[in-house]
Amino acid sequence: MTNDNLSKLSRRKFCGLVGGALAFPGIVRGMARGIPKLAVIGADGMDPTLLHLYASQGLLPNCKKLIDAGGFKKLRTTLPPQSPVAWATFVSGLDPGGHGIYDFITRDAGTMTPELSTAKTTDPKHFVNFGKYSVPLASSKLQLMRNGPTLWNVLAESGVPSFALKAPVNYPPTPTKAKTISGLTTPDIHGSYGIFSFYSTDPAQTTHDVPGGQIEKIRLARGLAYCTLRGPTNTFDRARGSADISFTLERDPQNAVARIRIQGTDVLLNEKEWSDWVPVSFSLMPHLADVSGAVRFFLKQVRPQLELYVSPVNIDPADPAFPISTPANYSRQLVDEVGRFYTQGMAEETPALSSGVLSDGEFRQQALHVIDQDLRLFRSQLNHFREGFFFTYFSSLDMNSHMFWRTIDRQHPLYTPALEKEHGDHLPTLYRRIDAFVGDVVDHLGPEGQIYIVSDHAFTSFRRQFNLNSWLLDKGYAGMKNRLDRDGAPDFVNTDWKRTRAYGLGINSLYLNLQNREPNGVVKRGDDAERLRTELIAELTAIRDPKTGEQVIRRVVRPDQVYRHTSGDRVPDLVICYNDNYRASWDTILGGYPREHLLDNLDPWSGDHCMDPHFLSGVLLTNAPVRHAEPALEDLAPTILSAFGTRVPEEMKGRDLRIEPANSVAAK
Amino acid sequence: MMDGLNRITGAFVDGVNGLLGAASPAVVLLFHALLLAVLVVAVYALVSNQRTIKVTRNRMIARLLEIRLFGDDPISVLASFGRVVVATGAYLVSSLKPLFFILPIAVLWIGQLAGWFEWRPIATGESAVVTMKLREEISPVAGPASLQVPAEFVVETPAFRSLDSNEIAWRVKAVRAGRGIMKCSAGNPMVEKEITAGDSLARVSPKRVGDGFWDRVLWPGEKALADQSGISEVRVDYPRRSLRFFGFEINWLIALTVASILFALVVKRPFGVEF
Numbered sequence: 001m002t003n004d005n006l007s008k009l010s011r012r013k014f015c016g017l018v019g020g021a022l023a024f025p026g027i028v029r030g031m032a033r034g035i036p037k038l039a040v041i042g043a044d045g046m047d048p049t050l051l052h053l054y055a056s057q058g059l060l061p062n063c064k065k066l067i068d069a070g071g072f073k074k075l076r077t078t079l080p081p082q083s084p085v086a087w088a089t090f091v092s093g094l095d096p097g098g099h100g101i102y103d104f105i106t107r108d109a110g111t112m113t114p115e116l117s118t119a120k121t122t123d124p125k126h127f128v129n130f131g132k133y134s135v136p137l138a139s140s141k142l143q144l145m146r147n148g149p150t151l152w153n154v155l156a157e158s159g160v161p162s163f164a165l166k167a168p169v170n171y172p173p174t175p176t177k178a179k180t181i182s183g184l185t186t187p188d189i190h191g192s193y194g195i196f197s198f199y200s201t202d203p204a205q206t207t208h209d210v211p212g213g214q215i216e217k218i219r220l221a222r223g224l225a226y227c228t229l230r231g232p233t234n235t236f237d238r239a240r241g242s243a244d245i246s247f248t249l250e251r252d253p254q255n256a257v258a259r260i261r262i263q264g265t266d267v268l269l270n271e272k273e274w275s276d277w278v279p280v281s282f283s284l285m286p287h288l289a290d291v292s293g294a295v296r297f298f299l300k301q302v303r304p305q306l307e308l309y310v311s312p313v314n315i316d317p318a319d320p321a322f323p324i325s326t327p328a329n330y331s332r333q334l335v336d337e338v339g340r341f342y343t344q345g346m347a348e349e350t351p352a353l354s355s356g357v358l359s360d361g362e363f364r365q366q367a368l369h370v371i372d373q374d375l376r377l378f379r380s381q382l383n384h385f386r387e388g389f390f391f392t393y394f395s396s397l398d399m400n401s402h403m404f405w406r407t408i409d410r411q412h413p414l415y416t417p418a419l420e421k422e423h424g425d426h427l428p429t430l431y432r433r434i435d436a437f438v439g440d441v442v443d444h445l446g447p448e449g450q451i452y453i454v455s456d457h458a459f460t461s462f463r464r465q466f467n468l469n470s471w472l473l474d475k476g477y478a479g480m481k482n483r484l485d486r487d488g489a490p491d492f493v494n495t496d497w498k499r500t501r502a503y504g505l506g507i508n509s510l511y512l513n514l515q516n517r518e519p520n521g522v523v524k525r526g527d528d529a530e531r532l533r534t535e536l537i538a539e540l541t542a543i544r545d546p547k548t549g550e551q552v553i554r555r556v557v558r559p560d561q562v563y564r565h566t567s568g569d570r571v572p573d574l575v576i577c578y579n580d581n582y583r584a585s586w587d588t589i590l591g592g593y594p595r596e597h598l599l600d601n602l603d604p605w606s607g608d609h610c611m612d613p614h615f616l617s618g619v620l621l622t623n624a625p626v627r628h629a630e631p632a633l634e635d636l637a638p639t640i641l642s643a644f645g646t647r648v649p650e651e652m653k654g655r656d657l658r659i660e661p662a663n664s665v666a667a668k
Numbered sequence: 669m670m671d672g673l674n675r676i677t678g679a680f681v682d683g684v685n686g687l688l689g690a691a692s693p694a695v696v697l698l699f700h701a702l703l704l705a706v707l708v709v710a711v712y713a714l715v716s717n718q719r720t721i722k723v724t725r726n727r728m729i730a731r732l733l734e735i736r737l738f739g740d741d742p743i744s745v746l747a748s749f750g751r752v753v754v755a756t757g758a759y760l761v762s763s764l765k766p767l768f769f770i771l772p773i774a775v776l777w778i779g780q781l782a783g784w785f786e787w788r789p790i791a792t793g794e795s796a797v798v799t800m801k802l803r804e805e806i807s808p809v810a811g812p813a814s815l816q817v818p819a820e821f822v823v824e825t826p827a828f829r830s831l832d833s834n835e836i837a838w839r840v841k842a843v844r845a846g847r848g849i850m851k852c853s854a855g856n857p858m859v860e861k862e863i864t865a866g867d868s869l870a871r872v873s874p875k876r877v878g879d880g881f882w883d884r885v886l887w888p889g890e891k892a893l894a895d896q897s898g899i900s901e902v903r904v905d906y907p908r909r910s911l912r913f914f915g916f917e918i919n920w921l922i923a924l925t926v927a928s929i930l931f932a933l934v935v936k937r938p939f940g941v942e943f
Binding site for chain 2: 269
């Protein structure tokens with residue numbers, strides 16, 4: 001401070017500063033240290049090609065400014081380039097071998113049951129039985145399976161104020177002083193990635209389950225139908241039934257309007273209209289234990305058939321039944337500020353579109369609601385952000401690119417010019433929404449702040465699907481108990497483990513049926529396993545698509561040759577890197593054995609990124625030039641920590657990209 | 669008569685809340701707890717037999733001490749228990765007279781407070797369902813259903829008519845803050861109902877009901893519906909208000925009760941009152 005400045009420091013100002021220092025030591029400490037401002041916008045699935053295309057068309061003025069100023073680099077993704085794997089690398093600064101997330105799906109090596117890879121619930125062992133109830137003597141243990149440090153925890157521990165909004169692969173949230181709310185991989189109330197419900201009076205409809213949902217046929221009497229909303233498994237019930245809720249659905253005798261009456265709440269909807277969030281409570285034990293959630297209703301049709309769609313039951317942020325935020329009451333504070341919001345990690349209703357329950361237009365409407373809720377949430381917290389680290393995560397580009405890639409890939413089996421005309425503007429609309437937010441963040445940060453827009457992978461078309469397990473079966477690497485029942489249940493129910501040497505699980509993982517690892521392992525560790533891996537690599541990379549003549553699998557990688565650590569029984573023995581336009585089929589992912597090896601992908605899920613990471617690099621867009629030619633996702637955590645002068649944990653092996661604020665593009 | 673009493677207590681509560689202006693709902697509620705405590709203590713001072721209360725209360729304490737002193741003598745303890753019950757009964761009887769005056773006032777008062785603290789007005793941009801319940805003899809599809817809302821609201825749905833529950837419902841959305849009168853009809857004469865929008869603390873009337881005694885006690889916000897209207901109630905599904913005290917969400921009635929007791933314990937000394 002110069003003498004001139006000192007002379008201007010009045011007694012009142014001095015007292016104010018001292019008083020402030022005593023009252024708000026944290027703020028003053030921050031001011032003294034000059035904590036930088038760094039915001040990261042995580043845009044899952046932002047594709048570098050589309051980014052440049054839309055920017056060049058003038059649709060993304062804020063991103064274009066950054067690109068033109070040299071702030072763009074392709075960002076090397078992980079192997080495999082799956083979102084949970086890649087974001088776990090971003091969060092921890094570790095490769096998959098370090099953070100332990102290798103695929104969406106893994107299996108319980110004891111029972112061979114497929115399970116989600118990112119979180120695990122362990123039920124209590126001891127119960128006391130009262131009649132039909134079974135009261136656990138301890139609560140269930142919910143565990144995040146991602147290992148290693150957590151970026152915002154390290155920052156917060158160093159005194160850097162941090163926000164992580166919709167933090168990916170962070171459910172349940174790791175304890176931290178940072179303000180966080182879980183994002184990608186946060187389940188619905190059933191512990192799944194989302195189970196919708198659909199009620200219809202259509203006589204052609206039957207009550208049955210579809211992937212990611214359930215369809216219930218209902219009957220009307222005087223315009224009224226009784227429906228059941230399926231709840232979570234009742235852990236207090238000795239029979240382990242589900243804790244359901246009954247509700248009524250009633251339509252007006254003439255008008256296109258219907259009323260849902262659920263737990264004392266009336267919801268009135270016009271046809272084709274979504275409700276706001278409706279809190280619900282599933283009773284596990286009357287007056288003693290319940291689980292709260294929140295749903296949205298969509299009145300699909302009033303006549304001729306009455307049809308109602310109910311979203312997956314989200315964990316209610318106003319009264320979370322499971323931990324979703326730090327501090328624990330942060331989610332409730334957010335509700336006070338912006339109202340209820342989606343807590344389900346993958347909030348877009350993709351299973352409903354895939355199963356034909358929602359149309360393209362209806363899905364779009366819901367998808368726009370998701371991004372608008374995210375934006376409202378993020379903007380509200382941006383207003384509280386003064387210094388430190390601010391992270392937000394958008395799922396929208398990823399989920400919608402999955403569903404609407406068929407509108408931009410003219411070679412896709414589901415592409416039609418009419419489809420392009422009607423829905424070709426959807427992806428640009430979403431990119432524009434995010435671009436507007438980029439502009440808000442840049443303005444909020446000012447010239448001294450840094451912004452990184454990060455995407456974990458690019459996108460490509462998913463035209464043809466490959467049944468890996470069927471191929472393994474027909475090549476003699478796997479055996480079935482009943483070979484005639486190839487269209488039967490998945491989950492390896494029909495697998496003859498004594499005759500199975502290798503099996504595919506998840507989208508990119510292939511496991512050997514190893515002795516002393518799998519319960520019925522047949523392959524000896526060591527030379528036998530190595531020989532089998534070599535043989536499989538050669539055979540798999542030789543597969544050609546009879547329809548196109550193209551190579552189906554570009555590479556098969558031994559994880560131990562690319563990951564720094566490979567310990568534990570969750571590590572796949574091989575990682576399959578599919579070629580452009582090819583991917584594992586939905587049937588093979590959970591252990592099914594359909595008859596065909598290769599077939600057209602006729603699911604609206606038409607875009608994907610679970611292929612060879614070599615052609616799926618993501619995006620790093622900053623307001624300061626990136627000097628390194630080939631930045632990688634695992635470099636970002638060390639780079640961000642270094643930007644705050646925070647010690648980088650030893651296990652993080654990525655490089656500091658030295659994105660210098662002094663070279664700020666915005667300042668130039 | 670109930671309408672008159674409700675008007676008086678309503679004016680009192682509105683006046684108090686008006687005086688407190690922009691204070692937070694929690695502060696306003698605590699102020700009512702203080703007033704309620706003063707009322708209780710004042711009534712005790714005016715109408716209770718303080719000597720009897722003092723004697724019976726001392727007797728209760730004495731019996732409790734007996735239990736403690738003669739804890740090793742089961743027969744004495746049992747006898748003391750019996751005497752505690754008798755003393756408690758006597759204490760309650762001595763409190764009946766003040767309670768006779770306090771309870772009706774408190775019930776009317778709390779009935780009015782519910783309109784402020786149990787529910788909140790519909791926030792701008794928020795929607796709510798308005799439901800008109802018809803008397804059994806009138807069918808919801810017999811005549812044209814209509815709803816006219818004040819300028820603060822728009823109607824978002826056509827009339828929904830339920831044959832099952834004999835109701836007609838609409839969804840309305842608040843477009844700006846304010847209080848107004850909506851008019852609804854099922855083909856019969858129009859019925860008016862107050863509706864309130866806004867983000868601040870304000871009184872709401874969730875139901876306009878018929879002339880039954882308990883209906884008037886529980887839903888005192890508006891005049892009773894006329895029998896010939898054919899409508900048994902008109903309700904607005906206002907959102908529940910959540911009240912936070914030191915970061916904890918507490919039901920307003922529990923907060924009012926606990927705070928009133930604490931305030932009463934504090935103010936009884938200046939009044940020279942025992943209870």
